[in-house]
Amino acid sequence: MVGVSPALVSMVLNGKAAQYRIGEEVARRVVKTANEMHYAPNLVAKNLRSGKTQLVGLIVTDISNPFYSAIARIVEDRASELNYTVLISSTDENLKNTERLVDVLLNKGVEGLILVPCDGSMKLIQRLYDSHFPTVLLDRYFPDIDLSSSCLDNYKATELATEHLLGQGYKNIALIAYNTEMHHILDRISGYEDTMKNAGLSAYVHVRKVNILNPKPDIREALEELIHSEHVDAIMFLTNMLATNGLYCLNEMNVKIPDDVAVVGFNGNDAFHLFYSPITYIRQPIEQIAKGSIDILIKSIKKSNYKSKLFLEPELVIQQSSQRHP
Amino acid sequence: MVGVSPALVSMVLNGKAAQYRIGEEVARRVVKTANEMHYAPNLVAKNLRSGKTQLVGLIVTDISNPFYSAIARIVEDRASELNYTVLISSTDENLKNTERLVDVLLNKGVEGLILVPCDGSMKLIQRLYDSHFPTVLLDRYFPDIDLSSSCLDNYKATELATEHLLGQGYKNIALIAYNTEMHHILDRISGYEDTMKNAGLSAYVHVRKVNILNPKPDIREALEELIHSEHVDAIMFLTNMLATNGLYCLNEMNVKIPDDVAVVGFNGNDAFHLFYSPITYIRQPIEQIAKGSIDILIKSIKKSNYKSKLFLEPELVIQQSSQRHP
């Protein structure tokens, strides 16, 4: 339409008019015409030529889980600011799915991955590490693999919560955890165990591990035993899902909170606040975790060998469920 | 590596060996070598060549809202089965954002859009309709625009709930709605109003509209008035967010449910179930809405002029909060 070659148009529209000594008058006509016809470059062609896709992958266990959807929202917003598009997938805590999704996303040309690794994914993560593909672990990490990560300081989280319960006069404190080898859970367990031991309460350490995929029956069983046989006076749940399921069970068992037993949960939600005895919980700095992960990822993409590990500060939101005399 | 032309490799790997009369022996060698070298075609090049991106856009108001993240999960799974990738964005109920995101996604080459339109987006939707770009409205629709949609039967939803409350002996029933012109809300209001009128209770129709972006103060004010001045005996909330905020207010006001007032919410969540008086709510068939939207979209992409409007059945989950004598 302007009567010049595509090459010239490309140069002008990419702001390289000066660099290529394009005549001012011609450059102006090109820009004007481009605007008038609402020209938008074909990104696919651009990507093919440049080898860049401006795509990143976000693999979580389940995007319908509010924790991960909150993360996704922030990652997406930040990525968009940085001119990247996010592809989101869910693994359902399944290793085969995770492996498949990594392959699928790589094939789609993502330039980096934010990944919530599931149980048993150590080998996959090691492969990713060996390949030097820009990758950031989110929420969960492997202490033996030197990969970037953005996680909660899990040890401190349960340390904080246990100290709070001890401070309230609770001694016989139980923990409901997943049956897993994932380190974020192991750290949370250690934070609790160490704090109990340091307080001279080793005898009162109770850790119950439940099936991650169908936790409710295991939780019920554990709670029955802990309350009726072990006579615990406080229960800490290591994840939001465990806490929520636990509250259903405690209601069914007609256990009163905090009179019969104190409760501490993980990751607040409306159910915790609206509960008849609002639930004390460990708050993760979701914003920082999410933003940290995408910022690290983009840096890794732009500068190979960039690496960073974030362990972010938990916060204890103290409500009625953990206070002896509210 | 096999010593044949790229063309032949392409034919074989796309399963067109027979069609192009490729020798069996050669075809076998190509497949074998492709596997051995872990060949995966470059999707960007494929897309450029074919003009297809296998991308669809999903524009919701907020992906961190559990309703929409549940939708996103299902859409994503179904799209993946159909060999499409979903690009998700959030508008925050803002028209300018919506317009921008539509442009961004179109520029990224999505072949279709699933869209939750916000207040005031009628013109945008009309443009989309006029352009014949494959588009499906989700959750909300425009009766005057003949665009595909996948929504709840909103009228029936509140009709069902109002009838239930009337059946329980409640008469002075109030409604908390958004201050909006969006038809899904207007339909919900009509379902309530008509049912009240048909029962001869026009005098007891109370509709309060609150600000969609900062509803809590408005809700508090409305509730104070409805309960203390109008002496309503039941309150229906038109969305999950309204109901959740409403419960916070009712707790603050020390109103007992259902003794002082009955409550019906929208879209169940753990908070409703764990509430001291579990909340009766209208359940949307999320799975059907989500699956419906993506299935319609893909059909529209494959067959231009395909159109379909779904109005899916609500279900009332009756719990303690709406029963006079539980």
Add this chain to the structure above:
DNA sequence: CCTCCAAGCTAAATCGTTTTAGCTGATGGA
């Protein structure tokens, strides 16, 4: 008057596929 240089532009290659047209050699029929 010729040479040289710079300014301002274009042609062509390239990215990795797919598809169309066409080439080659063997076979069969007349």
Add this chain to the structure above:
DNA sequence: TCCATCAGCTAAAACGATTTAGCTTGGAGG
């Protein structure tokens, strides 16, 4: 013996952009 046919393959164009090398023109300098 010669042509037609067909199986089995390849060359080349195309998708839409970017980039490199190179072309033309006019003016300055010798």
